[in-house]
Amino acid sequence: MTRPTVALFVTCLVDAMRPSIGFASIKVLEEAGFDVIVPQGQTCCGQPAFNSGDRAGAVEIARATIATLEPYDTIVVPSGSCGGTIKAHYPELFADDPAWLARAEAVSAKTHEILSFLDAQGWRPAGVALATSAAYHDSCSGLRELGVKRQPRALLGAVAGLEQVTLKGAETCCGFGGTFCVKYPAISNAVVEEKAQAIEDSGAALLLAGDLGCLMNMAGKLHRRGSGVRAFHTVEVLAGMGDGPAIGETR
Known part of the structure; x- marks a missing residue:
């Protein structure tokens, strides 16, 4: 039986400062019954630029991230702030760009913070x-x-x-x-x-x-x-x- 697949958006801070969070995320997602893919080409979600008022920079990063993540049906993020940026703020960035707004909303709809995602699956740590x-x-x-x-x-x-x-x-x-x-x-x-x-x-x-x-x-x-x-x-x-x-x- 084929297992469902999730894409893990690692976040740049986890990648650079605490990779064990990424490995832990893969472990629990696999225990929950998923195959995990870490999409190549992912970088920062653009949150620092967005929070600092660099809208142009945030839009550029968001476009790259959307293009990287949109092939996947489910995206999981071990960070409420990065998950919130993709899920809540990407659509804001493209409010005046109908084509990119549709793409941003599609990625937003399938992005989940990891703890809430695991709970929604009914998963609990065993042993x-x-x-x-x-x-x-x-x-x-x-x-x-x-x-x-x-x-x-x-x-x-x-x-x-x-x-x-x-x-x-x-x-x-x-x-x-x-x-x-x-x-x-x-x-x-x-x-x-x-x-x-x-x-x-x-x-x-x-x-x-x-x-x-x-x-x-x-x-x-x-x-x-x-x-x-x-x-x-x-x-x-x-x-x-x-x-x-x-x-x-x-x-």
């Missing part, structure tokens, strides 16, 4: 155990643009031994915001300082989320504070990689 506690941060784009909230917590509930603790202000921005942290570093630092304090106050041993940019920002601040909290992308825990090197660790 994965992690005896520790974790706090979950709801990344802004995934939460507000894609409605990712319940799904990761439901998936994590199937990890044996994992205690999910409440994070105060879980839906509050971590201060990363893509290029926001570069343009407004003082504000960004103040926001992540409050977030780091809330994470430590939760008593959790692990920090989990669905966006690498947010995780790198929070993990960096926690490290500078001398905290022992370790950060992972949720899909890494679901793939049984939660006892490996955390984000920012080299061991």
